[in-house]
Amino acid sequence: MTIKAGDTIPDAKLMQATVEGPKEVTTTDLFKGKTVVLFGVPGAFTPTCSAKHLPGFVTQAEALKAKGVDVIACMSVNDAFVMGAWAKDQGISDQVVMLADGSxxxxxxxxxxxxxxxxxxxxxxxxxxxxxxxxxxxxxAVEAPGAFEVSKAEAVLAAL
Known part of the structure; x- marks a missing residue:
């Protein structure tokens, strides 16, 4: 069953790509006491993800924070080394937390x-x-196959 408004984020362990290397993070630690925007992408280095999705959240990071967002996190089913390389390729510093859900x-x-x-x-x-x-x-907001409308940064800003 797909998560929906009103549900609680499930407990899980993810790997965060950091400049020091992969670091384990729990969803409890990531979400507790904070307002978090989590966006998921089909894969690091893929066309829409690299050209539009991730860059949109970087561009809108200050506007999201101004609306009370504490953490902006990007997640993909890749390993933390790939997420770290993607962050480096995209020039990501601390605007977006890069999370790997490898399995x-x-x-x-x-x-x-x-x-x-x-x-x-x-x-x-x-x-x-x-x-x-x-x-x-x-x-x-979950995208229809091949679409890029409801999960982009501007749509999240409008929903806040």
Whole structure:
């Protein structure tokens, strides 16, 4: 079942890409006492993700923070080294927390997995964005296949 407004963020462990290397982070630590925008992408270095989705949240980071967002996090079913390389490639510093869900455990717990094995990509994450306040989901937007409308930074800003 797909996560929806009113649900609580499931407990999970993710790997955060940092300049010092991968660091384990729990969803409890990430979301507790904070307003968090979490957006998920099908893959690091993929066309829409690299050209529009991630850059949009970097560009809108200050506007999101001005609306009370404490943390902006990007998640993908990749490993933390790939997420770190993608952050470096995109010039990400501290505007966006880069999270790896390498085995799609958290993605599956959210009900947002996307099976792309027929295309040689394995299990991935659907393109989505959600807002959670102290671990309680207040907004979820999941894209239709191939779309990029409801999960972009401007749409999240409008939902806040």
């Amino acid at each position: 799609a455990t958290f993605t599956k717990a959210l009900g947002l997995e996307l099976d792309l094995t027929a295309r040689g990509l394995g299990m991935r994450c659907q393109r989505f964005a959600l807002v959670a306040k102290d671990g309680a989901v207040t907004h979820v």
